Amino acid sequence: MKNFASLIKTLDSTTKTNTKVTALAEYFAKASDTDKVWTIAILSHRRPPRPVNTTLLRQWASELSNIPSWLFEESYHIVGDLAETIALVIPSNPLQTDKSLTEFLEEMIHLKKKPEEEKKEYLYNNWKALDYYERFVFTKLITGGFRIGVSQKLMTKALSKATEINEDILAYKLMGNWDPKTITFQELILEENENDYLSKPYPFYLAYAIENEVHDLGDVQEWSAEHKWDGIRSQTIFRNDELFVWSRGEELVTDKYPELEKLVGIIPNGTVIDAEILPYANNIIGTFNDLQTRIGRKTVSKALLKKTPVILKAYDILEWEGNDIRHLPFIERRELLEKLFQTISVIENLPFQISETIHFNSWEEVAKERERAREMHSEGLMLKRKDSHYLVGRKKGDWWKWKVDPLTIDAVLTYAMRGHGRRSNLFTDYTFALWTTNEEGQKELVTFAKAYSGLTDAEFRKVDAWIKKNTLERFGPVRSVTPHHVFEIAFEGIALSKRHKSGIATRFPRIIRWRHDKKIEDANTIEDLKSLISSTSITTTE
Amino acid sequence: MKNPLLQFTDKGIYCSVAKVYLDPWKPVDKAIITHGHADHSRYGHKSYITHHRNVPIIRHRLGEINVSGVAWGQTFTINNVKFSLHPAGHIIGSSQIRVEHKGEVWVFTGDYKTENDGISTPYEVVKCDSFITECTFGLPAFKWTPQEEVMDSINNWWLENQAEGKTSILFGYSLGKAQRLLKYLNPDIGKIYTHGAIENMTEVLRPLVDFPATTLITKETKKQDLLGNMVLAPPSAHGSTWIKKMVPYVTGSASGWMTFRGARRRRAIDKGFVLSDHCDWTGLLESIKATGAEKVICTHGYSDIFSRYLREQGYDARTEETQYGEEETTEIEEKIIA
Ligand SMILES: [Zn+2]
Ligand SMILES: [Zn+2]
Numbered sequence: 001m002k003n004f005a006s007l008i009k010t011l012d013s014t015t016k017t018n019t020k021v022t023a024l025a026e027y028f029a030k031a032s033d034t035d036k037v038w039t040i041a042i043l044s045h046r047r048p049p050r051p052v053n054t055t056l057l058r059q060w061a062s063e064l065s066n067i068p069s070w071l072f073e074e075s076y077h078i079v080g081d082l083a084e085t086i087a088l089v090i091p092s093n094p095l096q097t098d099k100s101l102t103e104f105l106e107e108m109i110h111l112k113k114k115p116e117e118e119k120k121e122y123l124y125n126n127w128k129a130l131d132y133y134e135r136f137v138f139t140k141l142i143t144g145g146f147r148i149g150v151s152q153k154l155m156t157k158a159l160s161k162a163t164e165i166n167e168d169i170l171a172y173k174l175m176g177n178w179d180p181k182t183i184t185f186q187e188l189i190l191e192e193n194e195n196d197y198l199s200k201p202y203p204f205y206l207a208y209a210i211e212n213e214v215h216d217l218g219d220v221q222e223w224s225a226e227h228k229w230d231g232i233r234s235q236t237i238f239r240n241d242e243l244f245v246w247s248r249g250e251e252l253v254t255d256k257y258p259e260l261e262k263l264v265g266i267i268p269n270g271t272v273i274d275a276e277i278l279p280y281a282n283n284i285i286g287t288f289n290d291l292q293t294r295i296g297r298k299t300v301s302k303a304l305l306k307k308t309p310v311i312l313k314a315y316d317i318l319e320w321e322g323n324d325i326r327h328l329p330f331i332e333r334r335e336l337l338e339k340l341f342q343t344i345s346v347i348e349n350l351p352f353q354i355s356e357t358i359h360f361n362s363w364e365e366v367a368k369e370r371e372r373a374r375e376m377h378s379e380g381l382m383l384k385r386k387d388s389h390y391l392v393g394r395k396k397g398d399w400w401k402w403k404v405d406p407l408t409i410d411a412v413l414t415y416a417m418r419g420h421g422r423r424s425n426l427f428t429d430y431t432f433a434l435w436t437t438n439e440e441g442q443k444e445l446v447t448f449a450k451a452y453s454g455l456t457d458a459e460f461r462k463v464d465a466w467i468k469k470n471t472l473e474r475f476g477p478v479r480s481v482t483p484h485h486v487f488e489i490a491f492e493g494i495a496l497s498k499r500h501k502s503g504i505a506t507r508f509p510r511i512i513r514w515r516h517d518k519k520i521e522d523a524n525t526i527e528d529l530k531s532l533i534s535s536t537s538i539t540t541t542e
Numbered sequence: 543m544k545n546p547l548l549q550f551t552d553k554g555i556y557c558s559v560a561k562v563y564l565d566p567w568k569p570v571d572k573a574i575i576t577h578g579h580a581d582h583s584r585y586g587h588k589s590y591i592t593h594h595r596n597v598p599i600i601r602h603r604l605g606e607i608n609v610s611g612v613a614w615g616q617t618f619t620i621n622n623v624k625f626s627l628h629p630a631g632h633i634i635g636s637s638q639i640r641v642e643h644k645g646e647v648w649v650f651t652g653d654y655k656t657e658n659d660g661i662s663t664p665y666e667v668v669k670c671d672s673f674i675t676e677c678t679f680g681l682p683a684f685k686w687t688p689q690e691e692v693m694d695s696i697n698n699w700w701l702e703n704q705a706e707g708k709t710s711i712l713f714g715y716s717l718g719k720a721q722r723l724l725k726y727l728n729p730d731i732g733k734i735y736t737h738g739a740i741e742n743m744t745e746v747l748r749p750l751v752d753f754p755a756t757t758l759i760t761k762e763t764k765k766q767d768l769l770g771n772m773v774l775a776p777p778s779a780h781g782s783t784w785i786k787k788m789v790p791y792v793t794g795s796a797s798g799w800m801t802f803r804g805a806r807r808r809r810a811i812d813k814g815f816v817l818s819d820h821c822d823w824t825g826l827l828e829s830i831k832a833t834g835a836e837k838v839i840c841t842h843g844y845s846d847i848f849s850r851y852l853r854e855q856g857y858d859a860r861t862e863e864t865q866y867g868e869e870e871t872t873e874i875e876e877k878i879i880a
Contacts, residue, residue, distance in 0.1 A: 012803060015810055067682050068854065074847050075683045084803060088683040425843070425867070468863060474846065 003031060004039065004101040005137040012148045020150060024158030033185035034102040040188070041180035043155045045249075047144045048181070051111040052119050054082060054143060060120055064127060065089040077477050078418060083139035087132055094131040108142060109181065153393050163189060171203045171392055177252055201235040201246040202272065202318050202326060203392040207382065207399035214363045214402065217383065224330065224357045224386050225366055227378035228401055229276040229313050230288050230493060232295070236312060237319075238264065238271045245277075257310055258300060259351050266344050267352075270322030273337075274390075275312040276355065285377040289495040289505050311351040314341070315382075318390055326390035333390070373404040379492065380404040406490035406508075407532050409434070409524045410515055412445055413485045416467045417478045419452070419460075426464040427479065428452060430511070432489055434502065435525040445483055446526060448502035449491070454511030463514075486518040487511050494533050502526055504533075547623075547641060548648050548674065550839075550862040555650060555674065557641060560623035563587075564639050564650050567865040574625060576652025577636035578603060578717055581866045591618070593627050595635030595663075595750055599717065602746045614663065630654035631665030632819050633718030634747055640668050649833065650674040653866075655818065656825040659689055659722050661751050665829070673835035678820040678867060679798050680840070680848030686798070686822045692815055693726040699794060699813055700731050704770040709791040713811070716740045716776045718819050721747055723796055727772060729754040735768060737775040737784075765789075780809065798822075830857070842867030 010023040028036055041047065062072035067089065079085040111119055123142075130138055140146055156174065160167040170189070177199055178188060210217075217223060234253070237244040243264045245254040254260075257277060267273070279286030279294070290308050294300065317337040318326050325333060334357060341354045360366045366381065373380045380403035388398035411432035419428035429452050433445035455463065463485070472480045493507035504526070515522075549556045554566030554573075563570045569586035576582050576592075578599035583592070585604055592600060594611035601607065612618060614637075617626045627637035632653040641648045649670040658664040696712070703710045714720045716739040724744065727734055734756050736744065741758040757763075759773065768788055779785055780793065798818030799805045806814035820843075821829065830838055830852070838859040840849040845861040852859035 013806070013814070014812060016812075065682060068851070071682065071847065071851055074844075075681050078681060078844070079683055079802060080804060085683060088685070088801065 001097060001099055001101050001104055001134060001138075003027065004035065005134045007039075008137050008140075008146065008148060009133050011150055015149070017154060020154055021158045021161065024150070024155060025161040028159055028162035032100065032102070035100055036185050037180050037183060037188060038101050038105050040155065040159070040174065042141070042146060043150055044152055044174060045145070046178075046180055047141065048105060048109050049112060050142065050144060051108045052123065052142060056116070056119070057082065057086065057123070057139070057143065060123055061086040061090060061127075064124055065091060074477065083136055083143050086127070086139045087136035090127045090135065092130070092132065092135065093128055094134075095129040097129060097134075104138065104141065105180075159189070165189065172200065175200050175203060175246075198239050198242070199237065199244045199252070201237060201244070202324070202390070204233065204235065204248050204274075205391045205399065206248075206394040207401045208394060208396050210383070210400040210402045214366060214383070217363075217400070220360050220363050220366065222386055223360075223366075224334070224384050225360065225369065225381050226315065226355050226357045226384070227373065227376050228380050228382045228403065229278055229285070229355065230377065230379045231276040231278040231291055231310075231313070234275055234277050234312070235318070236260065236263075236273045236275060238267045238273075239269055239322075241265065241269060247277075256294060256300060259305060259309055260312065262350065263312075263352060266347060266350065267340070268321070270319060271317065271340070272319035273312065273314050274316035274318055275314040277310050278313050279308050280311040280351075281308055287377070287495040288493055288507055289497060309351070311353055313353050313355045315355050316390060329387040329389070330384050331386045370402060370404060403492075406492055406512075407494060408488050408490045408512055409529055409532070410486050410518055410522065411448065411489050412483045412520045412523045413463075413481060413487060414445055414447055414483055415478055415480050416463075426460055427467045428455075428460050428464070430463075430487075432487065432509075433483070433523075434529055435523060436502075436527075445520075446502050448500070448504060448526070448529065449489060449506050449509040451487075451489055451509045451511050454490075455514065459514055483520050486515040486520060486523050488513050488515055494529070496530075496533065502529070504529055546672075547643050547646055548650065548672070550864070555864075557623060557643075559643055560620040560625070560641075562620055562623075562625075564641075565652060565866065572620075574627075574639055575600065576630065576639060576650070577633055579633070579653065579715075582652055591625075593635050593637045596637070597635075598746050598749075599635055599743075602743065603717075614666075628666045628668045629663035631656065631658065631662050634662050634721065634750060636662055638666075638668055640670065646671055648672045648674065649835070651676055653678070653820055654829070655821050656829055657686065657689060659819070661722060661725050662718075662819075667829065667832040670833050670835050672837040672839065673830060673833050674839045674841060674862075675826065675830060676820065676842050676866065677826055677840050677845055677848040678843035679818060679822055680826055680844040680851075682823045684798060684801055684818075684822045685824065686818060687816060689722075689726070689817065692796070692817045693723075696723070696726075696794070696796070696815055697728045697731060699792075699815075700727070700772055703792045704732060706792075707769055707790065709768040709771060709773060709788050711773045711775055711785060711788065711791050711793045713775055713777045713780060713793065713795040714797070716743050719796060719817070720744065720774050720776070721751065721753065722817075722819070724753050724756065724774060725751065727754065732771040733757055733767075735759050735763070735771055735773045737773070737779055739776050740774050780811070 007023060007027045011020050014020060058072060062069045075089060076082060076085040111122055126138055127135055156167055156170045160170050233248040235246045241264060243254060243261055245257055245260060247253045279290040293308055314337060317333050320336050358369060370381045383400045383402055385398040411434055413430050414433040415431035416427035417429040419426055431447050431450050433447045435443050436446045438444050467481050470482045472482060489509050490512045491506040491509040495505050496503060497505035545558050553563060553568040553570055555564040562572045562574055564574050565576055565582045566573050567584055571588045573587040574591045578596050583600045590607055590609040597609055597611040612627055614629055615626055617624050624642040626640045628640055630636040630638045630652055632655055636652060639650045647670040649668045653676050654665055656665050700710045712723060714723050720740040721744055734754060736756045736758055792812045794813040794815060795811045796815040796817040798820060800814030800816045836858055838852050838857045840861050841864045849859040849861045
């Protein structure tokens, strides 16, 4: 555990990729095989199920640190991370412990079934005995989710350095379904085993946003364009009469989309399709908001399946007739994909469509097509070099995303909340409102979105100082403020929503600029916001 | 109803009987000043009263002002109100202000810390009825490690960087933190270079405290001269071209905010050291208890949270908004003299 905690500390205290790779490689070279497997599992988000729920963790942490629970909650809000808060508030009396990472994790796995009293005692004893950083790591192992700036790619790189196995091969081995409790380092990393590959996806090839003018990409004839659909990027595997659906987050989501089972037996074995999962009710592509109702559910009800069915909108084909064809040029892969689509499209109502590629004679035409993105219900365009291979991870050069400019609206600041960490003394999380006319015919402000980012530090300080002087009411960490300032808010998508007070849900709202030039009377109305929803895409979510 | 002895007005904390302001944030006739940080000692007052040791500091910062210095514990009376200054332990020359009238005693802390840092006169408990306290770090998440341990880790960090042939750049406010760091950096490891803002302030304080030698970085300073050595710089220098010229370097920051993992990462600092010139949670609670005060007024920091906690502990506690606590932000805006 000591070595693991000190690894996490090093990873967490540097921004330099090289230092991280070196620290990981050194750790992998020294650690026991079981510790290595667990470390790989944790860094690739395969932690064991949470043995204690966070409500209990919070309750026990505030008991042990002898502070009221509201004060613990306030501290948690300011620190922003539960494990870090617990590590900070618990009074400690560190003892030496030689328990390994594997031992700790095995204890945590057994802990899950233990009675509450025993869980509490286990936590108390460890919290008290570990030093600050070990206590943080220990609690993180319980709550899950290490966000320490170590991507799968970086970890693979370090592992490759320590084992001298090629990085791409390692990336492939680490994908998919494996259980750190049962698999050995030998089986996971060192051995070749054909059967293991049945459900294994290929690493996703991800594109960067285009940085310069599209013209800089050179001859338009060398490029293929298609719409960038706003759903879930996925890889669907057809092998051995079985279906495996992977999301980009490397999560096996087959069970969430039972309608795709229909494709088994129709799409031949030995096929892997790169596609977007899209909501598709009444032959219309829905919004991401619609899809959200499907993402959260483990089991899907018949009613929901009927209300929000999904389809695959296929981009690419990575495996054909059991062969990895990622090295073929993009247009050749596309030919195979289109041929496949033609043969199966004779069957009606298949949840399978092709994402049409569009060929152009000039970049101006491409730009025009991009303008149609909203009408098409896409986020913009994907540009792919016709001769590009299907690469591993996020790579620059051959694939680019060219999103549409965001939608914007001018809104009034109405609530503010403290930020996290260094900004915890500043009010940096804002809620914005738009005008509407109430039943008595009076104009009033209705909140519609929250946004955090988009202002400079200096602007945040100014707004913060203003908020502190213009607070109307305090509700814990939240303050309502006098409506006075107008901000331009940008967002990526918009949909009607019954869950929201304004009746509208926006996607990725963020502050674009502070409109000093506008008075609150000049801010937009809810009606203005609704008019941004193009008439074709009106869908309602619960 | 009679006015309280000290009131919170839009100009600052005011004693209406004596017609004197404590650390006012708008220009007034007569101001008593706790310490030299920009949010506590501002421009434009007609006269300033402060501790002797703070006089050269605010002269350096504010230029030719009408200021008189007093000693610790020395009582001066204005309109029958008795005032005296007592060490606050925050930075060199920092005081608490004791105000007494008709048997009623108030204390305003300014900024303070309970740990003896060896350069600021140590904090002294002053008994009172009403205590106006800062609570910059008024959360149970803040617990300081003894200065000696922190300084050991800073010196070790310097040695490590030196072994890698890199320059160590350590950020700390040019008044207070920088001198505290300087005092305990080990000059046997290497040379200590300074940014102009820190060099100038340290020069002002050299007659008061014995510091290791420093070398000002000028246009003539060569990058190679810095390798393996230490550079003390104000936080505002982070990310500046002045710093970028020093590659290869490693950055560190010494501040109470470094308690939070996110704080260091957001500022892209390589190493964070938790070292503060304010009280931690326990420091605040213990000093409040020691004053014997029944009334506690919480100013800058997590004042809402902290005063609620105090009320639950049986104090008559409340929050007042002030314009203090911009220490960090004003420091960021401090001009870079390259
Ligand atoms: Zn101060
Ligand atoms: Zn202050």
